[in-house]
Structure formats: structure tokens, C-alpha cells
Amino acid sequence: MAPIDRIQDAVQNAADSLAQAGQATAFDSIWAGSDIPTQAPSGLENVMLSNDKIFVVLVVVLIIWSGIMFMLWRNDNRISELERQVGDQSNDLL
């Protein structure tokens, strides 16, 4: 059997077992119109494609959150600088 046929077989088997488990949806990881991948998932893909790809969402959320934290941190520094310039050390932050 050619390698490409083996991969097609493996994908078909995976799809069948998902269908048996009642988990097959219109959103299976093989897109109907696309070519079947010719290489097995490697490296980061092993993680990111698992669990309905929820880790992709996690990384997106963490990127956004780190941007927000960075801006909050910079704002604090800017405000402290302003307070120094105005000579306002008395501000009770807590």
C-alpha cells in the first residue's frame, strides 16, 4: 500500500471511531473540500489539534491578556512619572 493510502485509511478509521462514539460533527478536523494531509501532525500540532483545538483558543486569550497586562503596567509607570514631576508623593494608593 502506498504511504498516502495508509494515511487515508488511518484518517478514515479515526473518523469512523469518532462517529461510533457519537462525536462526529460537521466540524471534523478534516475539511470536506481540502486535500487529506500528506504528513502526520508533528511537534506543536500534536498539542494544538487535540481536544477540539481548545488550546488554540487558550493561546489567543493568553496573547490578548498579556497585551492588556503590559498596557496596565506601562500606565502605572507613566502615572508614577507624572506624580514625581508634580511632586505628589502623598497619594495614598491603598
Added chain:
Amino acid sequence: MNRTYNFIRNTVFVWLTLMILGAFLLNIPRINILEHTARNLYFHVPMWFTMMAAVGVSAWHSVRYLGTGDMVRDIRALQAARIGTLFGVLGLLTGIFWSKFTWYVGTDVWWNFDPRQTMAAVQLLIYGAYFVLRSAFEDPVKRARIAGVYNVFAMVTVPFLLFVLPRQMASLHPGADGNPAFSDITAPVMRLVFYPAVIGFIGLFWVLYTQRVRLATLKHRLTSDPEL
């Protein structure tokens, strides 16, 4: 004092990052209708807890302003109400989006006058009136005094609008008429993330609030106008 502030702020950052990791990584029971959207519990519900904490802080400073006449108290009351309203709007929007793809799926309904949702919207309007009322005064002292009285009244309506009335009526929310209470339906693993999320978002409120208080205090010093 600044060192303590930086320490708490950094703790909030680490805390919320861990909370996000827990929210996505921990396995939760899959239940009908909700499925993975049950994870919204960690994000949607803390918005309301944070708003309630914020309006509590706001009303406390209004009471202190009325007692002392210290303009810093008025600045704090206004900024706490501002950030609290932000969290309330986020809670309302996330609730609308969540319900559309769970209970309202297959319908064109985005808003079905769920009692708690409607009362939350009324609540936000009451705080909207607080900001409008403030803008009606030129004199900062008069503005602070009258707005302070109104703000205490506004806070008193919160428990009635968000808890007492919605529990008398049929609602999608836990604890409403005929629905089981939150404590009966929430899996233990979800509480492990949910309660820290509430604390973390209140911490985030505190960071945003403190930044705006510092800016408003600077503006007050430089221009005699505490409004920000």
C-alpha cells in the same frame, strides 16, 4: 506604599493568568445545551460580582464624602462607579451572547426579557443617571454632595434588582423560581476556578480603579477639576 501597590498588582496579573489556564485546561462535565460554554461561568458571572464590589466601594466613598467633605472621596466614588459600570456592561454583553447559542439556539432571539438580565440593564441605567446627574453641575462641591446622595440611593437598589426580584420570577439563571440554586448544580471542579476568578476580577477592578483615581487626583491638583 507604591511597593505594596506593585506587589498586589503583580499578584492580580499572575492570579488571573493561572485562572485562565485553569478555565481552559481543567476537564469539566459535558452537559446538555451548555457543553463547553459552561466555561463561561468563569468569565460572565465574575463580571457581576465585580460590579457589585465596585458599587459597594463607590457608595462607601460617597458616604465618607458626605461625612468629611474630602474631595478625594468624591473622586474615588466616581471612578469606582465608572469601572463598575464597565464590568456591568461586559456582563450584560457576555450574557446576551452566551444565551443566544445555548437556550435561544434555533430562534432569532437575542433578548428575551429574562428577569435578571432585564433588571441588570435597569441597574446600569440607574448608574447612567448618576453620570448624567454629575454633568449637570458646574460647582464641584455641589456636584459631589448631590451626586453622593444619589449614589447611596443607587447602591441600595442593587440587591433588590439583582437578587430579590429575579428570584421571584421564572428565569434562566440559577436560584430563580423553580431553578436549583447555584450550589446544587455546579460541579466541584468548576468551583475550583470560579471562586478564584471572582477574586481575580475584583483585583483587576482594583488595578483599573486605582489608575484612574491617581489620574483624577493629578488632574484635580493641576486644574482644580476632579472630573475624569
